[in-house]
Amino acid sequence: MFELDNEPIHGWFNLTYASYLVLPRSILQSAPVELQRRFVGCLEELESIFGDVPTEGCYDVRLRDDNGRFMCDHFKDYERGRRRLCPSNLRR
Template identity: 50%
Template structure:
């Protein structure tokens, strides 16, 4: 059991994993001090990465989906996302639509 936001939740560990480290691990640190509950990544940016990177990302996303399904966690697959500025005001979409010519990232893209 781990304490998350004052609530006790059941967690499991794998291999040599120290109990509690998963919830305070790399993803928690990546989100930093934000209160963000979701990660939104523009499709155009994902498709701009090298194919090898995209393949790794897809494998991770598929693994996450399998684990969520196995745990009985229902994941909504469609959300409506609107960009906002630092004050919460709506702003124009900063990343072009994925079908328009995006910037290509990674080795061999320049």
């Protein structure tokens, strides 16, 4: 994975034109607890630096195929926090 020493996020996104990073909650909740704690710590640190994200409006995230058609999103339902995914079943 390409990484710039002084701009690692830009490097992680590589040559995509993505403006947002979207992560399924069910995957985050299925991560090991220590990783979840580090992730939440990073989110809290970002919030302390930049403040809250906008509270007006809403984001609508829907999965589309390469032709722009909506498709089934197997990660959409996080089952109110009860869903746990096995990482080995998610690898391609």
